[in-house]
Amino acid sequence: MQGAATASFAIGFCRGDSTPQLYGRPIQPDSDHAEPTLKAWVNATLLPVDQPQVRDGVLVTSGGKIIAVGTKADVKIPAGAAVVDAKGKWIMPGLVCTHSHIGGFGAADSSSPIQPGVRILDSLNVRDAGFRRALAGGLTTLNVMPGSGHLISGQTVYCKLRYHGSSPSVVDEILIRDKDGKSLGGLKMANGTNSQGDAPFPGTRGKSAYLVREQYIKAREYHAKVVAAGGDESKLPPRDLNLECLVEAMQGKRIVHHHTHRHDDIITVIRLSQEFGFQTVLHHVSDGWKVAKEIAAANLPCSIIVLDSPGGKLEAKDLLFKNGKVLDEAGVRVAFHTDDWITDSRLFMRSAALAVRAGMNRAKAIDGLTLAGAEMLGLGDRIGSLTVGKDADFAILSGDPLSVYTRVLETWVEGKKAFDLSIPEDQLYAEGGVNAGSDLDPFLCCYAPAWQGGAK
């Protein structure tokens, strides 16, 4: 282990994270999950996302990857491919949710407002029915995040829903890894009222920003010491998991997913991200439409939530359907997220549709369910569109994804079927019923049930 730690130190981030083995076995590379056989879907309406809609389209997958996509005329179906007639059906990339809380809340506890060293990975329940419901909504990739009750609540994890037949046995089977086997994820931060509280939590916005700056400055100093040690272990500072993670963020190796609602809080995030150089995705961004120009100028993408009505707390009182339209038209990249349990993953497409209702460009809205989200997770080269070479993650729909009447018929992950509405067990997750929900009430940050006083 010491060797591994030194090796990762040499590349300058999160020493010791790349465990070569797991449960006594070598870590399975992501490609091991893939379906090796050749399959082709024909006569479908394709929504490739990175190119215009294709009628009478053909999609060919092999080895868990997309190997061809286009019109009947363009694509020659390879010999030996199992051909599926998808006439009347629509095929779109697997949906990417940039902000989900499926699998059990975890990561930071109430001891401190800043806990970047804590991982959501260590609290995920891979058997949670929520993952199966997400597949029923056509989702294939999730960024599972800790809550927003902290300034920095911990490390997020990017999951691929590899639920082929039976549930995976351990959470490691649904992780997305880089080529070195390191699981990928971001860092969750928050500002505004959710992350305020009694000491040691901040009581004001000024204090919130100060506490965050203080930590990033410490991390900078920590990193300077590490660099100064020049590889000499005797000169290294004692390891600090919290500061290591913040160093990763400042080096652009871990994207900051920042909860923020009110216009001034959004501007604060921009200010801090510029001071410390962390790559940031703005999340929720309820007041985004009020500061769309500023967000565009800062070149920060927005992962937005769409709720059926505004409010629930002061800072979300102007959360409106038009947010996506205004941000997009200002030149901001827009993705949607479920924030599941806040909204239901099964109805994720509805978020994009309601944005279109308020005037958002249709193609941009569909991009916001797929490729935009993939890019916000730093996974745009692997997922998010029906593109040759990308993972064969897609959803087969009964019709237009923006129609209420459209159903997700099948969801495929890395070339394997992970959801099929015609199978009773999968239908249960799609429709609801006994065992499709959760017997526990979800922990939703920062509000108490009405009988306990309501929102904080």
Next chain:
Amino acid sequence: MRFQLKTSSFSLLFVLTCFLPSTWGSATEPVVVYAKKIVTVTGKTILDGMILCVDGKIQAVGQAGEFKVPANAKVIRGEVVLPGLVDVRTCVGLSGILNFEHDSDQLESSSPLQPELRAIDAYNPREELVAYIRNYGVTTVHTGHAPGELISGQTMIVKTVGDTVESALMVDGRAIAVTLAEASTKSGKASPGTRGKQMAMLRSLLIEAREYSAKVAKKAAVKEPAPSEPDKEGKEKSKADEPMARNLKLEVLSEVLSGKKALLITADRAQDIASAIRLAEEFKIPLWLDSASDAHLMIPQLKAAGVTVLLHPSMARASGEKENLSFQTASKLREAGIPFAIQGGFEPYVPKVRVVLFEAAVAAAHGLSFEAAVESITLSPAKILGIQDRVGSIAVGKDADLAIYDGDPFEYTTHCTGVVIDGVVVSSESQ
């Protein structure tokens, strides 16, 4: 259901309108709505139709061009018209957008049994969320105290307009809100601590109310001297002649026992639904079962007991006591012939208010027919609430409450383009 307006009565009305003072005239300016499709609910769906609203009421419904339009009528055009939507169970107006203490009056937790709390004393007609749901076509709401205490208070029916509760009010004190759930169990002094205790407390109070109403009835039967009549003999009044001290709690529950007010019981788990049925049968009162996540597991029992279901929002969260909820429950209730309506419900966090239009849309995508889905947020709730003479369908003589859309109202990308309440256009922004 279509009404052939007689020319003579029409002209008379028109003439009257012309001679009335202008302020009155503007308030009741006739409104005519033309649409490609009018879903009347109680009658046939009319293609290329018109609706004439005069003096707050629907005066005529028929084919476009079938009736003469008053010269001063305001003309609205749309694709699809539905009757103004009715939310069968919400807390909007008591529960506000900010979710702070100062706009959250839906639940009083000082005591588990407070049927005496009136919704009219807690409703804010200027609450932003009331306007918010109105803009999607919701014109009538049954709103009031929230689930969360064993008896949390009363409900009422209002139109989603008005600057005061009085100007919005249709029916005061329509139901008493009871909750059978963990939510209303408390430990320590704020009893009940268990489900058994919940039922014992409810039964005790209802029995007390029965005895109270018997006493009141007995008292009323005894002839009392009129207050103005002098007591000629100068005798001391006997105790029996003294007026009985009023007990607001029991007074209200007496009205539940007599059927004047409904008993609305929030219950999600099958076991709580069974308890609710048991209670209603013991006291011979009709039951409005609220939320009812497990209703799809209790179809025979609900049917046998003649229960009416105020069904949870389709998009409620499938967790805790609602863990078993299903998008298909509405269609299963419909199939079984159990009276039900889809509610916006109470949401303690977000979305702070739910729009019944959206909730019915999801049911329509999961087995409920278009017509049945429309009915579940118009005529069915109107019938349940007992206001079907005034709202719930587009028919002559009913309140002119209309919701106008630019396409299939349930489609996510369709807009509500106009809303009429009591013959007045209250929204014409595309939402």
